[in-house]
Amino acid sequence: xxxxxxxxxxFLGVMLAVNALLFILVKLFxxxxxxxxxxxYPTYLLADSHGMPLGDFTEDFxxxxxxxxxxxxxxxxxxxxxxxxxxxxxxxxISVDDHTLSxxxxxxxxxxxxxxxxxxxxxxxxxxxxxxxxxDYYVVFLHDKYSLVIRNFLEKExxxxxxxxSQKKTRWIELSKEAQDQKSISRANDFFPGHRRSxxxxxxxxxxxxxxxxxxxxxxxxxxxxxxxxxxxxGSKSYRADEIFYKEGLLVQDYDSLYLGQDAFFRDQxxxxxxxxxxxxxxxxxxxxxx
Amino acid sequence: MxxxxxxxxxxxxxxxxxxxxxxxxNLRAQNLLIVMASCFFYGMWDWRFLALILFSTLVxxxxxxxxxxxxxxxxxxxxxxxxxxxxxGFLGFFKYYNFFLDNFLDTFSLLGSPIQANxxxxxxxxxxxxxxxxxMSYTIDVYRKKxxxxxxxxxxxxxxxxxxxxxxGPIERASNLLPQFFKERVFDQKKAVDGLKQILWGxxxxxxxxxxxxxxxxxxxxxxxIASGSMLAMGAFFFAFQIYGDFSGYSDIAxxxxxxxxxxxxxxxxxxxxxxxIAEFWRRWHISLSTWFRDYVYIPLGGSQVEIWPKVRNIxxxxxxxxxxxGANWTFIVWGALNAVYFLPSLFLGSNRKHLExxxxxxxxxxxxxxxxxxxxxxxxxxxxxxxxxxxxxxxFRFVGGIFSTSFFTVPNLYAMEGSVTLLVxxxxxxxxxxxxxxxEYAISELGARSTRVLRWSMYVGFILVINIFGxxxxxxxxxxxxx
Numbered sequence: 001x002x003x004x005x006x007x008x009x010x011f012l013g014v015m016l017a018v019n020a021l022l023f024i025l026v027k028l029f030x031x032x033x034x035x036x037x038x039x040x041y042p043t044y045l046l047a048d049s050h051g052m053p054l055g056d057f058t059e060d061f062x063x064x065x066x067x068x069x070x071x072x073x074x075x076x077x078x079x080x081x082x083x084x085x086x087x088x089x090x091x092x093x094i095s096v097d098d099h100t101l102s103x104x105x106x107x108x109x110x111x112x113x114x115x116x117x118x119x120x121x122x123x124x125x126x127x128x129x130x131x132x133x134x135x136d137y138y139v140v141f142l143h144d145k146y147s148l149v150i151r152n153f154l155e156k157e158x159x160x161x162x163x164x165x166s167q168k169k170t171r172w173i174e175l176s177k178e179a180q181d182q183k184s185i186s187r188a189n190d191f192f193p194g195h196r197r198s199x200x201x202x203x204x205x206x207x208x209x210x211x212x213x214x215x216x217x218x219x220x221x222x223x224x225x226x227x228x229x230x231x232x233x234x235g236s237k238s239y240r241a242d243e244i245f246y247k248e249g250l251l252v253q254d255y256d257s258l259y260l261g262q263d264a265f266f267r268d269q270x271x272x273x274x275x276x277x278x279x280x281x282x283x284x285x286x287x288x289x290x291x
Numbered sequence: 292m293x294x295x296x297x298x299x300x301x302x303x304x305x306x307x308x309x310x311x312x313x314x315x316x317n318l319r320a321q322n323l324l325i326v327m328a329s330c331f332f333y334g335m336w337d338w339r340f341l342a343l344i345l346f347s348t349l350v351x352x353x354x355x356x357x358x359x360x361x362x363x364x365x366x367x368x369x370x371x372x373x374x375x376x377x378x379x380g381f382l383g384f385f386k387y388y389n390f391f392l393d394n395f396l397d398t399f400s401l402l403g404s405p406i407q408a409n410x411x412x413x414x415x416x417x418x419x420x421x422x423x424x425x426x427m428s429y430t431i432d433v434y435r436k437k438x439x440x441x442x443x444x445x446x447x448x449x450x451x452x453x454x455x456x457x458x459x460g461p462i463e464r465a466s467n468l469l470p471q472f473f474k475e476r477v478f479d480q481k482k483a484v485d486g487l488k489q490i491l492w493g494x495x496x497x498x499x500x501x502x503x504x505x506x507x508x509x510x511x512x513x514x515x516x517i518a519s520g521s522m523l524a525m526g527a528f529f530f531a532f533q534i535y536g537d538f539s540g541y542s543d544i545a546x547x548x549x550x551x552x553x554x555x556x557x558x559x560x561x562x563x564x565x566x567x568x569i570a571e572f573w574r575r576w577h578i579s580l581s582t583w584f585r586d587y588v589y590i591p592l593g594g595s596q597v598e599i600w601p602k603v604r605n606i607x608x609x610x611x612x613x614x615x616x617x618g619a620n621w622t623f624i625v626w627g628a629l630n631a632v633y634f635l636p637s638l639f640l641g642s643n644r645k646h647l648e649x650x651x652x653x654x655x656x657x658x659x660x661x662x663x664x665x666x667x668x669x670x671x672x673x674x675x676x677x678x679x680x681x682x683x684x685x686x687x688f689r690f691v692g693g694i695f696s697t698s699f700f701t702v703p704n705l706y707a708m709e710g711s712v713t714l715l716v717x718x719x720x721x722x723x724x725x726x727x728x729x730x731x732e733y734a735i736s737e738l739g740a741r742s743t744r745v746l747r748w749s750m751y752v753g754f755i756l757v758i759n760i761f762g763x764x765x766x767x768x769x770x771x772x773x774x775x
Contacts, residue, residue, distance in 0.1 A: 001311060004480045011748065018752055141759050142297070150760045155713050 008064040015029050016142075022140040022150070034113045037079075038064050039087045046076040047095035048271065050224040053277035054284075055257065061285035062091070072109035073100065073204035076084070080208055082117035084215050092212060093284070096221035096252055100189035101205065101239035106198040112136060145177040158234035173263040184233040184269045205241060209248055221252035222284065227258045230269035253284065292335040294544040295498055295762075302332065307551055311478055322449040322472055325552070329452035333417070334619040336458075340416035343381060348451045350377045355440035355447075358433045367434060376431035378423040390619030398551055418458030421615060424583055426451050429465035431587055438466050440464040441655060455548040459541050461559040461579035468556070476553035481704065485736065488549030491754050492735045494541030496763030500721055501536030503714045504529040506763060510681055510708065515690045520699030523690055527713060530680045531673040534719055538577070541734055562729040564672075564722075565650050567664035570643035571632040580616070584609050599639070609629045617679070622687055626678040633671055649730050717761065 005101055006159060045051055051067030058065040099105065115132045123129035140146045148272045172180065212219040221242055226234075240253045258280075261266045265276040265285035272280055292298045306328045314320035330341055355376040358367055391411055399406050429450070432438040442445050451467045456462075511526030518526065542559035549556045559579050566572035569746075573581050592605045599713075608629070637643040650665065651657040654695020657665065681687035705711045728734035735754075739747040 001480070004478070004483055007484075011751070014748060015755065018756070142756075144764050147760050147762075147764070154760065155710060247607060248638045 002222055019140050021140075022146070023138060023163055025139060026146050026149060029153060030146065034068055035112070035116050037066055038084075039083075042088060043090055043091040043093070043221075044079075044083060045093045046079060047071065047093075047222065047224070048100070050095055050272075053267070053272040053274050054281045055274065055277040057111060058283040058285065060280075062283065063281075066254060067095075067213070068110060068113075070110050072105045072111075073201045073208060074106075075110045075114035077204045077208050077211070078114045078117045078122065080211055081119075081122065084211065084217075085119075089215075089217055091218040092221070093220050093222050095224060095242040096146075096183055096211045097256070098224055098238035098240075100192050100199040100241045101201045103196070103198045104190055105203050112143065113232055172266045172268055177229070179226070179231040180235060180263075180269065184227070184230040187230065187269050188233050189238065192234070192239075202244070205244060209244070209250070213278055219245075219250055221250060223252065223254040223256045225265070225272060226256045226282065227263060227266045227269050230258045231256065231260060233269075248286055255280070255283070259285070270277065292332050292500070293542065294548075295494060298335065302328075303548065303551075306420045310552055316475070318475060320472070321446045321476060322443075324379070324447040326445060326452060329449070329454035329457055332454040333452065333457060336417045342418075343416055343419070344452055346449050347378060347381065347423060347426055350374060351430050351451070352441075352447045354430050356434045356442065358430070359440040371430060371434045377673070378427050382419055382423050385416055387593055387619045388616075405760070406568045420459060421460045421462055422451060422461045428462070429469065430584065430588070432465050438467060438469070441469060441473075443473070445557075453549070453554075455545040455552075455554075456556055459538070459545070460577075461542055461545065461557050462583055463556060463579065464583075468554070471554050479553065482550050482553070482741060486547040488735060488751075489543050489547030489550065489733050489752065491547075491758075492733055493540040493545075493547060494758050494762070496536040496540030496543065496721070498540075498758050498764070499536075499539055499717055500545055502763035503710070503717070503761070504533035504536065507708055507711055507714065508533050508680065512682075514687070515693060518693065519703065520694050520696040521701050521703040523694045524699060525703045525705070526690075527673050527677050527680075527694070529714075531564075531669070531676050532721075534676065535678070536562075536721075546733075558732065562649070562725050562734075564669050565665055565726065565729055566668050567650060567661060568637050568642065568668055569671065570631065570637045571646040572668055573630070573634070574647075580613065584613055588612060595643075603635065603636060608632055621684050622678050622681050625684060625687070626675050629675045629678060633675070652730065653754060696752075711761050715762070 030195075040057075041062060043061075043063040044066045045054065045058055047067040048071045049069040050061055051065060052069060054065055054067075056065065066083075069077075071079075080092065083092075111132075114138060118129070118133060120126065120129045123132065136143050175183070209219060211217075223242060242254070245252045259272075259276075265272055267273045292302060306324070306405055307327075310321055310324055314324045329462060333344065334341055351374050354370045357370045361367060361370075396406060429447075431439045446469070448466065449472050450463075453463075453468070471743070477634055508526055508529040511529070515526070539560035546556045546559070555667060557579055559577060561575040561578065561696070563572050563575035589605055589609050591599055592608065594605065595602055595603070610622060610627040612632035614623040614625070614630075617623040617626075634643070637645070650661055677690050677694075678687045679685075705715070724734045724738070728737060739750050742750075764773050
């Protein structure tokens with residue numbers, strides 16, 4: 001029995017070493033810069049992937065871009081609390097697009113990564129805190145999303161035979177109208193699965209508004225530019241995050257029609273090209289200054 | 292508590308430590324611990340149905356004692372029927388009440404005199420079909436004087452509720468499992484390591500093969516109206532591997548877990564998809580149920596020792612009852628009937644006792660003839676699985692109709708189903724491992740046996756990684772046989 005226990009413990013040790021190796025991979029390919037934030041700015045931009053094309057261009061206007069792909073209000077709330085605790089933040093730009101209160105965003109978010117920005121008081125209890133911030137974070141084997149990341153990476157490298165063919169990535173402007181509409185419909189189906197908005201995200205957005213009020217932070221809503229095709233496809237579909245802002249008397253800068261008909265500015269149906277990010281940053285932040 | 296849950300990963304080591312360190316060398320304490328652990332394990336699903344297991348245990352324990360005290364044949368028969376009545380009564384009420392009621396009402400409607408009655412909202416207790424059959428095997432064996440009744444209630448309770456096989460088998464014979472509860476258990480490291488390996492293999496089958504196949508099979512079966520014939524055939528193919536991986540995976544985990552506690556359960560699957568005819572398939576698929584029906588239904592009916600037509604009748608009875616055992620739906624009955632029809636040629640030709648040995652024994656590859664026989668048997672079996680999986684008979688026939696359409700000859704658009712190509716690669720690797728280990732207790736039992744420890748451990752780590760990375764962790768994919 002002693003031998004069995006010793007061997008089992010040794011095997012667990014091997015598994016821990018494997019876990020450490022996998023964590024390094026996950027850190028390199030998935031967590032990446034999510035935990036990097038410059039705490040010396042007075043203004044921050046909190047958005048999902050729509051904020052990404054703005055990149056570092058925001059810094060020309062003394063704004064730090066704290067956005068990330070798939071960030072939800074749950075993640076932004078955590079980031080905001082972190083900023084409040086660690087910086088002298090005075091102004092926050094936050095996305096209030098049609099989809100930001102979608103149940104889709106509640107399902108696909110970054111709560112696993114944004115746990116990094118939490119403290120004990122942000123959790124229901126010590127166990128919840130330890131589990132989310134440390135166990136789920138460091139033990140790769142317990143984390144479904146990490147497995148998915150590694151799986152997607154391997155599948156792309158090993159089993160995606162289509163990549164062996166030479167494929168030129170088609171730009172949005174080069175797609176036919178039908179192809180654009182098809183992509184827009186597909187994205188809209190993801191974003192708008194039903195009529196009801198996510199209660200968890202709504203609560204989180206309201207928390208963000210309260211936090212900003214309590215801490216004297218100016219909060220400005222941003223609606224990012226959409227392509228003509230996507231704008232037409234979603235029509236009046238919206239979970240109306242901006243409405244909450246209006247009700248609270250907060251400013252919303254609505255740019256969703258800014259580049260209608262200028263397909264060359266878009267990477268896909270609802271994301272700007274990186275080069276256009278610089279131009280948009282100027283409009284977004286200088287426009288605000290003028291207002 | 293499912294075997295592939297974190298709960299079980301915590302539960303198992305705790306029970307293991309208590310069993311070997313706290314209750315060590317005390318048989319009664321170990322049995323009591325098994326009963327308590329089993330109650331906890333089952334109670335995690337629904338503690339209310341523990342009362343049902345307890346009642347079944349009390350009845351069969353009492354019947355066993357009653358049988359020991361009397362030699363009068365009518366009294367013995369009465370006691371036996373009491374046990375059978377209680378067990379089948381529970382099964383009938385919880386599993387079949389609504390089925391019979393609905394069909395009764397439908398019949399009256401068809402005859403033009405519709406009557407009103409409400410179905411009951413009955414929850415099916417997990418594993419009821421398994422533990423009722425297991426306890427019945429006890430009373431039948433005691434009645435037949437093949438087994439001495441036990442007077443140890445704790446040991447008997449442990450036999451009925453033994454958590455590794457409580458909810459989905461293998462359906463153990465009392466004559467095999469019960470005596471093990473009276474033997475002093477000595478920790479056997481080789482057996483325990485082997486048990487862990489079998490658990491690992493079971494998890495691979497369940498999480499990598501079955502649960503991923505389930506994802507595609509469900510998509511195709513749920514959208515069968517718009518799928519091409521070739522895609523429907525792929526749906527049936529994926530379901531064939533889903534059900535095999537799911538159920539045999541569960542059995543492997545059950546057997547492996549039992550080994551950790553010093554118990555040997557019977558083998559439940561023996562590479563059935565390498566069978567050369569249907570008779571061989573049924574000797575290799577869900578062995579514990581097939582042999583249960585053989586011993587307690589088929590042989591009492593006369594088995595194969597009768598004329599050809601009674602033999603045909605017996606075959607149909609066995610397969611129809613087996614189909615009905617799986618669930619209260621006509622789809623299962625048709626599935627059973629279809630298998631009976633498949634069985635008939637070998638019965639008429641007298642080849643049903645052919646292929647008792649494993650295919651290509653001692654050879655690396657099968658002959659071309661063997662390969663074709665296996666392929667044909669697999670195809671027939673997969674075709675029958677369509678009825679097993681379909682929502683209802685109408686769905687099954689529409690599905691089958693869809694397969695036999697011109698679109699069967701189109702290339703299935705697997706790229707539209709993300710990850711399906713990866714899964715096909717895993718199914719291929721799985722079949723290679725199964726083929727390689729077909730003569731062993733389970734596929735990987737001898738894999739790496741002659742290698743160095745470093746290589747062996749690397750292999751185990753590899754399996755764990757594959758299960759973790761490619762395993763499907765969807766909480767909504769339960770073990771299929773839990774519903775039976």
